[in-house]
Amino acid sequence: MSEVKQRCQLEGCTRAASTRCYCCNKSVCTRHFTEHIEAVRAQIDPLADEINRTVEKIQGLIIDHLTKTPRAQLDQWKAGMHQLVDDIYFEKSQEMDTLIEQNKEEFADHKKHHLEMIMKIQDDVKQLVEDGDATFEQVQLVKAQLINVEKAMGLFQENFICINAQISGRDLLKVRSNLNKLQVIRAKSSVQKPASSSEIFLCFCL
Numbered sequence: 336m337s338e339v340k341q342r343c344q345l346e347g348c349t350r351a352a353s354t355r356c357y358c359c360n361k362s363v364c365t366r367h368f369t370e371h372i373e374a375v376r377a378q379i380d381p382l383a384d385e386i387n388r389t390v391e392k393i394q395g396l397i398i399d400h401l402t403k404t405p406r407a408q409l410d411q412w413k414a415g416m417h418q419l420v421d422d423i424y425f426e427k428s429q430e431m432d433t434l435i436e437q438n439k440e441e442f443a444d445h446k447k448h449h450l451e452m453i454m455k456i457q458d459d460v461k462q463l464v465e466d467g468d469a470t471f472e473q474v475q476l477v478k479a480q481l482i483n484v485e486k487a488m489g490l491f492q493e494n495f496i497c498i499n500a501q502i503s504g505r506d507l508l509k510v511r512s513n514l515n516k517l518q519v520i521r522a523k524s525s526v527q528k529p530a531s532s533s534e535i536f537l538c539f540c541l
């Protein structure tokens with residue numbers, strides 16, 4: 336047989352090929368070509384619907400949509416920090432109670448010691464009054480001793496329990512926009528249409 340006419344390349348089809356279908360890149364018969372054209376056309380309507388939905392999405396977009404999540408994250412962070420502060424406070428409060436308990440004896444000792452110091456001064460002053468001949472130096476000495484007792488008392492009170500708090504919380508959380516890291520690239524789509532309408536935007540988050 337000298338049949339040179341090309342056959343439809345679709346599986347199971349023996350009809351003569353009438354054209355080349357660019358959707359499947361095969362030589363096809365008229366019936367299959369029509370079927371393929373219909374199939375391609377059938378994709379247009381859903382595509383148009385999808386485009387409309389995307390248009391609605393873009394038009395309906397408001398800043399509140401973009402800030403909802405970060406706002407919630409910020410609130411969550413705040414709640415977490417409050418909880419953390421409460422936990423630390425509770426822990427340190429207990430540490431303080433323990434320290435107070437540990438230093439109770441020392442407190443009593445210091446109090447006793449300071450009382451002894453002041454009683455000694457009191458006795459000295461009583462003696463000076465009784466003797467009735469206190470010198471300037473003796474009075475100065477009593478004054479100095481009194482200052483010493485007060486200094487010792489002050490030091491003891493200041494150092495009994497000390498709080499060293501550091502507040503450097505400003506950098507614990509940062510709010511920023513990464514838009515400056517977003518590269519907007521104009522890329523041509525593969526659809527064969529006039530350039531102006533086929534340009535799409537691609538965003539790459541770096």
Ligand SMILES: [Zn+2]
Binds near residue numbers: 356357358359
């Ligand atoms: Zn085809």
Ligand SMILES: [Zn+2]
Binds near residue numbers: 349364365366
């Ligand atoms: Zn066919």
